[in-house]
Amino acid sequence: MNAIHTAAVMHDVTTELLQAWPLPMPGVGGDKEERGHVLVLGGSREMPGAVILAATAALRAGAGKLTVATGASVAQLVALAMPEARVIGLAETEAGGFQLDAIARLDPLADRVDAVLIGPGMQDEAAAAELVHGLLGRLQGSDTVVVLDACAMGTLLHAPQGWDPGKAFRFEQPVIVTPHCGEMAHLTGTPKPEIVAAPDARAADAAVKWNAVVALKGARTVIAAPDGEMWQHEGGNVGLAISGSGDTPAGIIAGLAARGADLAQATCWGVALHARAGERLAARLGVLGYLAREIPDEIPALLESIAGHGAGTGRSVEQA
Template sequence: MPPAMDASKVHDVDPGLLAGWPLPQPGAGGDKELRGHILIIGGSREMPGAIILAATAALRAGAGKLTIATGASVAQLVALAMPEARVIGLSEHDTDGFSLDALASLDPLTDRVDAVLVGPGMRDPASTAHLVHALLPRLADAGVGLVLDACAMDVLLHRPHDASESAPMRFARPVIMTPHCGEMAHLTGIDKDCIVGLPDAPALAAARDWNAVIALKGARTVIAAPDGTLWQHEGAGNIGLASSGSGDVLAGIIAGLLARGASETQAACWGVALHARAGDRLAQRLGPIGYLAREISMEVPALLAQLGNQNTFAAGAAGAAPGGVAMVP
C-alpha cells in the first residue's frame, strides 16, 4: 500500500496515486522466472476464448511465465492460440465443469507459481466452487496470490458440507475478486440497482467480511480492501469497454500484475487504471464503440512503459508531489 493511506477517505486512482505507487520492476538481467509465473484455470467447450483473452492480458501486463489449465476438449485449441503457454487438459463433467480429478494435475503447480486466476470462461458454478475450495488451502500454504473471476466467485455460495451457514465465508488469505454489479447482487442478495447507485458500502462490507480485495466494476469502479481502505476510478464514459470479453481482459491484467509481485490492492488499482486507459486509447483511435476486447491488451505494454517512466521521473524530482505527474494520453 502506498504511504499515508487514510482509510476514512475515498482515494482516486489517478496519475498522482500511480506515480507514488510504482509497480515492482524486474532487473535488467532478470529472466522470465523473476517476472512471475501465473497459472490460469478456466475455459469451457462453449467459451474457450475467455481464457485466451485473460492469458494474453496477463502476459501483456508483464508476467514472465504462463501455464493454462483448461478443459481437455479445448486444450489443443487453446494451445494453438497461445504458443507462449504450457497448456494442461483437465477432465470435464457433462456440465462443462472440471472434476476434482483435476487436482492431480494442479497440485504440483501450487508451489511453483506466483499467482493463480480462476474463472474466465467457466460454466458450472458448483463444480468450479468445489475445485476452488480444494485449492484454497494449498495456495494459502504456498503463499500464492489468487484472483477469482466470473463463476469462480460462487465459491462464496457453494460452501463445503461441514461449513457453518451462520457466518459468511472468509478467506484465510486475502484474494482478489472482480464482480460487476450484477454479480455482486448475486453474491450478496442486495438489489442490483442499489449497488449501481451506491457501490461503496457493499464493496467495503464484502471486503471486510470475505477478507478480499473487491474490484466492483462499473462506470465508476470501486476497489475495497479488507482494512476498510477504498479507492475509486471514474472513467470518462467509455462505453466501448462494456463489451463481451472485457472483464476477462481486466482479470488477466490484474493477475499478471499480481504474479509480478504487486500486492493485491496494488494489482487491483493498477489493473483497473490500465484497463480503462487502454479503452480510452482505442476509443480515440477507432471510435467509442466497436473495438474488441482482444485489442485492449495490446495497449497495455506501452501504457506500462509510459507510467513507469513517469514514476521514475517523479521519484527523482526533488520535492515533487505525488499528484503532480501528468498522465500521457
C-alpha cells in the same frame, strides 16, 4: 456497513498515485522466473476465448511464465492460440465445469506459481466452487495471489464441506474478487439497483465480510480492501462494455500480482490500465467497435507511459 464506508479514506487512482506506487520491476539481468509465473484456470466448450483473453492480458502485464489449465475439449485450440503457454487439459463435467481430479493434476504447480486466476469462461458454478475450495486448501500458507473472476466468484455461495452452515463463508487468506454490479447482486442477494446506488458501502462491506480485495466494476470502479482502505477509478468509455472485456482486467491483475504487486496494488493498477487501454483504442478506432482482444496490446505502452509521463501533475498522455 455505513460505519465502514464513512470511516474509510477514498483514494483516487490517478497517474500521480500510480507513479507514487511503482510496480515491482525485474533486475536488468532478470529472467522469466523473476517476472513471475501465472496460472490461468478457466474456459469451457462454449467459451474457450475467455481464457485466451485473460492469459494474453497476464503476459502483456509483464508476467514471465504462463500456464493455462482448461477443458480437455478445447485445450488444443487454446494451445494453438497461445504458443507462449503451457496448456493443461482437464476432465470436464456435463455442465461445462471441471471434475475434482483437476486438483491433483494441478498440484505439482502449486509450489511454482506466483498468481492464480480462476474463472474466465468457466461454467457450472457448484463445480467451480468445489475446485476453488480444494485449490485454496492446497495454497494455504503460501504467497500465491488468488484472483477470482466470473463463475469462480460463486465460491462465496458454496461453502466447503465442514463449514458451519450457520456462518457466511469467509476466505482464510485474502484473495481478489472482481464483480460488476450484477455479479455483486448475485453474490450478496442485494438488488442490483441498491448496489448501483451505494457501491462504496457495498464494496467496503463485502471486503471485510469476505476477507478480500473487492473491485466493484463500473464506469466508476470502487476498490475496497479488508482493512477498510478504499480507492476509486473513473475512466474508460462505453466501448469497454463488450463481450470479453471483463476477462482482460482479471488477466492484467493476475499478471501484475505474479510480478510481485500486492493485492491492492495489482487491483488498482489493473483497473486503471484496462480503462486507459479503452481510451487509447477509442481515440484510434472510435468509441464503439473495438474488440476485447485488442485491449491487452495497449498494456505494455501504457505501463511505460504511466511510469515516464506526467510526474507531479497526476496526468498522463492518456488523461490529457
